Amino acid sequence: MDIQSKLKELSEKVDSMKEQIQTEEATKTAFVLPFINLLGYDIFNPTEVVPEFTADVGLKKGEKVDYAIFQNGIPILIIECKHWVESLDTHSSQLIRYFHVSKSRFALLTNGVEYRFYTDLEEKNKMDDKPFLEFTITNLKDSIINEISKFHKSNFDVTKILNNASSLKYTKEIKKVFNSELIKPSTEFTRFFASKVYSGRLTERVMEQFGELVHKAINQLISDKVNDRLQSALHKETEQQIEENIDEVEISKIDTTEEELDGFKIVVAILRRKIEHERIFFRDTQSYFGILLDNNNRKPLCRLHLDGGKKYLGLIGENKKETKVLIETIDDIYTHEEALLQAIDYYE
Template sequence: MELQIQLKALAEKIDLLKDKIHTEESTKHAFVLPFINILGYDTFNPTEVVPEFTADLGLKKGEKVDYAIFQNETPILIVECKNWKEDLTIHNSQLFRYFHVTKTRFSLLTNGIEYQFYTDLEEPNKMDQKPFLEFNITNLKDNNIIEITKFHKSNFDVNSIVENASSLKYTREIKKLINDEVNSPTHEFVRIFASRAYSGRLTEKVMEEFTEVVHKAFNQTISEKVNDRLNAAINKEAEKQQEDKVEVPIEDLKIITTEEELEGYRIVVAILRRKLPTNRIVHRDTQSYFGILLDDNNRKPLCRLHLNGGNKYLGIFDKDKNESRELIESIDDIYLFEDQLLKTVDFYEKESVS
């Protein structure tokens, strides 16, 4: 969820700034580096994000690709950037040349708005001509975000991404072919349906008539399916509204989550994300305290915030899940208990191992 929020914020920034960005270098700093940072890589650490990455290519010396992202001293992704106004074309790209001389399995071509991820599905150590993942950051779909999440530092796994890349690549290609056929059916496509629906001889005139029929039938089918989905969604929302009319217990109405509690929660997430994916850190407000849980499980408290009384306290848990309250002057003092909070995560990790 946090990744989605960060990507949306970057998209809004791009819409706001792009008309003031005139060079490739500005595109890198304003659009591409923030994207790399969202993926969890430290753009200020030259051993993790290496700018102007050089790999000697036979007689060609000193050629550079814009960035290489490293994990465990090994490049996992090389990135070539263009000005945001430029169309992306892989022809003559240095990504091809660098791909086979580095240990990376992935490369990225981007202008800061359009992103194209490549691997070597068709021939080992040789970058494919077509990307397996492609998206526009200003118009992200839910499935795009799921795939982007796999490149986050905390989730990155070469084998799982490669295994899924083939399905992604060919699904995207087939969807494009289907879209082309729906908009403008080819002769071969029309013949498939005409031969099944028409018992006579498929003359040129018949094929012309069926081209229009197939085009109309496909568009009507899509419209009907869209309407079915919309009607289902409307009915579901109506049912939900009926359920929402159920009387809420008085004690629940007394719970008011304050902005200070939410800010405290964000500080805890900033600390714990070094050991946990952010979607595993969940908050639940109660009348007595603001609880922060692992996996939304009451039996796995990470900490509690007691902020609504005369004094403010941070509740920290030991390995036996006993809470001790630490007095804090403000929510910024939560940072002082970083070690104790991270140790709580370790308790649960040991439980899962045993």
């Protein structure tokens, strides 16, 4: 089972069981340990996952972090856990102390539902105040799953995670700021746009008016962009439906003859000297009887034109250009076996 499937399974478990989890210890057992396990670490191996890891700070002895994950004898991730009903906002300072004395470059604060990953982007060996990766396990997006997978035992690479952590952290913070401006534009945000379009003096009254205008304009712009995307998607879906309907109409007009099927059998008999007969397909159209490699329209092998007064075999050249040759009967196909076999080489 891949990590995406395991996360989905854990997500469903958390969602269905959390109301029954009454303590911090139960949270660890039911939610946090399974998360560590799906990252590929053996929770029963004390050289890999250490519970109650000692993290003494200065004169304070006996300080312990809930778990430390080790790799090659070095801690790579320390984890502090809380009861799932607790908010994590007031507990990061505790983890900061543990981070400072450990050799780990990463720390995780979790209540089994919310997960916050930290590192030391701003000052080495001092945990940042804000996490670079944050998610709720019951509401995972593919982009987040991709980031979680980087902590898997088989993928773990400190340098790669750190290189990406900065981008993740500041992108997340920018999105938060922008979302806040969408709800209520700040003076600086309003002034930026007002100065671009208004040539007069930006008085308090003017700024108040522009605050409303900026809020309205940006939200309308986003709405228009979303509608454009929806219309584009609907247009493509409509075009696809029309094409399918046209194909159905064309198919209903096609009458595959016994002669065409006999011709197909002759072509198969020739081509199977080079390829398995299961790879040879036909598609009958109103214009010709096409014979294809791997049922792919972009891999034509030859075409039979048998519905008119004269019969033709369409041979396919290297540039996929068709050359029609006159045949008296379908048995004449055998005389062109070299050209037919050559067509396979264009795709193999």
